[in-house]
Every structure is written in structure tokens, then in C-alpha cells.
Amino acid sequence: MKEGKKQTANPFDMPQKKMGWCPGCGNYRILDALKGALHESGIDRRELVIVSGIGQAAKTPQYVNANMFNGLHGRALPAALGVKLARPDLVVVAESGDGCMYGEGGNHFLHAIRRNADITVIVHNNMVYGLTKGQASPTSMVGMTTPVQVEGVMLEPFNPLAVALSLGAPFVARASAGDGDQTKDIFKQALAFKGVSVVDVFQPCVVFNKLNTYKWFSEHTFYLDSSHDVTDRTQAIRISLDSERLALGVLYRHEGRETYEELLGAEPAALGEQRLADDELQEVINSFR
């Protein structure tokens, strides 16, 4: 698949002047998979909000013909939550890179999972900081040298899948940007899932990460097959902890949990001039007599 390749009659396509990504970037393939998944899922682009943070991955909604909240670095998840609380009827996707979601926004990642609002979380995981030019990310492999980590990365990589599973995320998957069809299929499952769905997507950074290339990813990954029981959380955690053979596909799904917005009883925000009834207001005031 070539960058910028048009899929016919996809309403999420935009007539794009210029893309901000480098030639060969894994982001193009993730973008195509996302637009394909959105279209094939029958989602109305006017009922969809894609919320992102900052970074190259976070530019994704700039290239999708749908509602967009391109917010601050690290803050995609709280903004996405706000959208969902005000408009639980909208489809909400939060999309950003590993630095944004796991580094700057790490605390939000933990608590977004605990809340379990119906948000599809897509993380482009290229294991490096691209936009700031090649420093280590939370998922960089130990030993990778960078202009800052001159002696090599010393920190243990953040394991998003294990963290998500341990916090009780009801849908946890991993995709690989190089595999367009499989990624699209995983996105479709995540979009259809009610509750928070976490999809970590391996994404080669052709400029700054010479270690984790398309080739490296294809050599180190494998797809879970039908023998994997997606309802077995313990098994999913075991798989997520394997850093040698990296599993792709849906590791875990647990249907039926109530979402945060359901538990809160959130209703679509009133947009008209709905005044609080005089008698209801008076009752509140009277309680202070």
C-alpha cells in the first residue's frame, strides 16, 4: 500500500493538500486502516469525534473527514472523556502516540481504563519520540542509543498491554501497522466494543528508530489464532508479558461491563435554552431557610 492511496468513496477521506508525515511512515497505514474500519463499521462521520494529543500520530484526525479535538500533549484521554460525558451518544476515538499516551499522559491512561468509558483508544507505538527528533519513548527498548540516551536506554520499557489488563481493561489488542487488513479488522472490533478498548499498534518510525523496523516487527510478532481464548485474562496477561515473541490480535475481551457514562446516568447535553424549572430551583433555595 502506498502512502496517501485513496480508498474509493470512503466518506472519511479528505481532499488533502499536504501530509505532515515522513515518506514511508507507519502512520499512513494506520490512517488507512482506521478510515477503512470506520467506513466498514457504518459509522456516521458526523457522529464520530476523534480526539488526539500532540505528536506525529496525533495528527491523524487532521487527515480524517470527521469531528476532531486535537488537544494537548498527553491529554487526549481526558478530553475524550469530556466529550463522552457530554455526548454519550457520539462515537469517540482517542488516538495518539506512545509518548503522548504512555509518557506525558500516563496517569490518564491508568484512570481512563479504570473508568471504562466507551472510548476506543488507539496508540501508535513506534518506540521512539519522532516529532522531538529521536529521544527515547516509554516503550523504547533497553540499550537503544539516542541523542539524549547516549549510553543507551536504561529504563525498563512500559508494557501497555500488561498494564491495561492488570487494570481490568475489558478489550485489549495489539496490531502492527505493516499489516493493513489485520489492523483494520482489529480496529473494527475495538470500535464495536462497548467500553474502553485499548489497541496498541506497532508502528515503524523510518527516520528515528533504526531498531524496530518493518522487518524487525515482522520477525518478532505472530498473530494469535483461534486456539487463544480471548476471555481468559490470566492467559492474556501471560502473553502480554512475553517480550521475545510479541503477540498480535485481540488478547482479551470481556463483554457486558457497564460503562462510566452509564453508571453516571449521563445524557446528551442540552443545547437549547432549557431552564431549570422555577419550582425545582425554589426547592433548592428553600433548603437554605
Add this chain to the structure above:
Amino acid sequence: MLHQDDISLVFGGAAGQGIQTIADALVTVLKNNGYAVFSCQEFMSRVRGGSNSSQIRITSERRNAYVRKIDLLFVLDAEALDHLRWRIGEGTTIFAEHDQLGEEDRGRVIDTPLKEFAQKAGHPVYTNSVAVGAVLGVLGLGLEEFNDYLSREFESKGEEVVGRNHDAARLGYEFGVKSAREHHIDITLPTAAEDPASLLLDGTSGLGIGALMAGCGVVSSYPMSPSTGLLTFLAARGRRFGIVVDQAEDEIAAVNAALGASYAGARSLVTTSGGGFALMSEGVSLAGVTELPLVIHIGQRPGPATGLPTRTEQGDLNLALHAGHGDFCRVLLAPGTPAQAIKLMQRAFDIAESYQVPVFVLTDQFMLDSVSMLGDEEIVRLPLQRRVVKTGSDYERYRFTDDGISPRGVPGYGEGIVKVDSHEHDESGHLTENFTIRRKMVGKRLQRLGSLEQEAVPPERIGSDDAAALVVCWGSTRGVVEEALDILQDDNIAALHFSQVFPLHTGLGGMLEGKQVIVLENNATGQFADLLHAVTGRQADRRILKATGEPFAVEEVVEALKGGVAS
């Protein structure tokens, strides 16, 4: 001992001992007896122990300020007596259990066996009812209103509990009557001229009622004293009034969630204090560039950093004024009374939505926790006007307009799509680095400042137009300045109270012309005096400042103003 016109009752004790319960009951009972009352609290940052106090004032007219003097002091332990010793004067009558006190204090204190009476009524838990009964006895008031109050409060706990509370109140009351007689405590209360149906409202509840009136839809916040009360007020009423209340993992999440909700069409609110707000700064900047309405309540407390968590200060004006990188417009409101809190909270939501800017409501611990009296006529309900448009298929969120304000569409309402962006963006909301568009967008965002100045709430003048000196104050210091001026009865001193502190009203320069300007604020440097200087070019002739963590007392303001401009 003779007291009149203005009675100050103070209750001191450790956290968890129930002094707040006593004060809450008493202030309601006094109000129901027709008296003008006011109450305020000062407390330490701990869950149990320490030394806290509550003041209740019974005044000849409605007041909204703290006084240092104490007429009747009830202390529940020796530490409370030490804590309040500096405020004890010759006219102070002190009640406490002698066995709680050191030998040296006993002679000065009327032995008040609260626990013994409570035990007699059935259990130490009835101590609070004994105490309120004792106060009513000392004051020479009847017990009926308090008995009614207890019946209402404990109705759900059954007749026995109500009965035992009544017994406890009676035991305390009889003791109070006897003590007043034996110790010649002769109290003349001010005339009970108030309507017993008046409201008793603290600043927090004023803000909450304002937020309900304004149709607040989402509040996301992280608890922080003294701002948490607004969060709990709305949480208690959220289900009923359709307000979604989210306790965020941190203040950064709170402000971003509020902006997400605002983008989606809800009127949204965050409530925090200085330290929490510091974390929200980038979110304020995001509100600025995305042109999303947002209301930010900052309940101020003394900093820097953790400072004095439960105390009061007006030290975050500069923070609110300057927080957030880049140039964009904002509005800062500062209610001085619960009635103003109701009105200005509605105004905050309205301005935020009309002008698509962040609006701050600045309060402080003193204002939030103080209970004052108001009549129904003081409660103003502003028209509620939403300004969300249904989008057409060619909708662009940042369309250039004559006044710089683009029609506000929200996702999922109309045929269009709505793109908002923290980057500089073009009219469609997509990021751009085009310098021409950048120039126009900067102008668009700042253009509304002119209208915001025109629409600013003008300062309220207290006293004569002709006075040579003007005491300039803002926010919570309104009550103390007003009372000090009433006491001074000096035609040459008037006051200007600002309930909007930014932008300042365009006509302001004229109001200060030819006047001696004394700025009074509850902070260390005179942040508002500096702002006034920056905006009007007018230096304050004198600054009266206080940054101890306490509110101004009426006595010290009177003392400070006696000297006029010179001192």
C-alpha cells in the same frame, strides 16, 4: 457585663468535637428567632484534633465580616482556649468544663459541665444540644425554635433520639439561664427585626445555586480545599439536575475533560484552588486557542505551594490573570457575597459562552465558608441563553466574522463537522503555519477584549460620591470594608468594590480621578493595586494588606482607615 447591638459568639474546640454542628444549629435558630446573623470559620488542616473556631455574630443589621472581639466564648478544651487567648478581652465571658482546663484559667471561666448534662440526657453524643441550649439560656432566648430544629434534624432517627436531644437542650438551657443570673451576664440583643424566613447561605452554596441556574452540565475536578465544597454541592444534586460530576485523577485531567465536554456542547466547570489551578494552566491556554467556553472557579488559599491549606488569602489574582502561554482573552469575576456568587456564576457561564473564552470566578476560604443572611429579593436569575448553532455541511468552526466570534457548532448537531485544534489553525480548524492566517487568528482571538471591557461589571460604590478618599477592594473584602465605613461615619471616605477584576470597566479612570486611592486586599503585595496601576496608570496612594492566612477583622480595618491616606 453589658453587650449590645453587636454580639460575637465564638466556639472553640478540636476538629471532630462538633463545634461546626453547634454553630450551624445556633445560627439557624437565631435566624428563626428573627435576628440578623453571620457566621464564619477558621480551622486547621487536619481531620481530628488541632484547634478550630466558629464565630457567630448577632448584629443590628446584616453583616458579612469577621470581628476579632468575643463576647461569649465556649471552649471545648484547653488548647482551644490557648488558641483564642489573644482575642479574649475584658468583656469576654468564657464557658468551659473546668476539668478540661489548667488551674490558672479556672477562676476566669464559668464551669460548664456539658458532658455531664449530656450523660444525664442519655449519652455524650448529646453534648452539642446541651451547648446550644446553654447559649440560648445565656442569651435569654426561648428554647422553642431549637426544639423545633432538633425535631426536624432527628426526625428520621425516631422519637427517642428527638426526646433525648430535647432533654439535653433543656438541661443546657436551664444551666445557661442560671449562669447568666449568677454571673450577672446582662445581654441586650439587637432588635429581632429580620424575617425568620430569610435565607442563610454560604459562598459555596451561592456558587452552586448559580451553577444550577446557569445550566451547568459537566463538572470535572480534583478535590482541593477550599474549593471542594462546590464539587460536593453539585455532586449531591447532580442526578436530579442532570449534572455529570467527574472526580478527575488530577487537575490536568479535570480541565481537559471540562474542555472536551464544552466542545461537545455542555456548559462545563472546574473548581480548584491555586495549587490545583497551577496544573491547569496549559488547559487555560487550550481554551484560549480552541475558543471553547469554560468556567474556572478558584477558591483561593495562602500559597506559595501548599501554604496554609485551610486558610484564606486573595493571593491568586496574578496567577489567574496570567496563567496560560500565549495571548488570548479572559474574564475574572470576584463575588463578595453569596448573592453576588449566585449572580456572577450565571454571568460567568454566559460570558464564557457568548465570547468563547475562559471565565474565572475567584473566591477564597473566608468567602466560601462564611454564612450570611439574605432575602429572596437578592437572588437574581439571569436569562439563560445558549449559543450553539446547528451546523450546515459547509460549517467551519473558526470562520472569520466581523466581531471575531465564530458561530459555535458542536459535534453531532447538524450536517457539518467540527474541528478544534490546539495548533494554530485555519478557519476549518486544521493546523496551519501560514503567517497570514496566523496574524488574522491572533487578531480574531483578541478582538473581543474591547466588547468584554464594555460589558464589564462596573465597580459598586459604597458611600458618598463626594468622598475625597476611596477604599478600593475586590471579592471577599466587601463586607469588612462596608462595615468599617459604617462605623467610621466619615463622609470623606467611600469605597469601590470590584466584583469583576478583569477586564476592568472602561469608565474606571474617571471614578478614581481626584481621589485618594487606598487599596485594601488580603494578600502580601497588592496584586489588584498593581493591576489597577497597569490598566489606569493610577498608583494607589496607600495599600492596606494582610497575608497572615486570616481574613481582615472589622476592628483592624477601622483602625487602618482612621489614619486616612497618610498613615
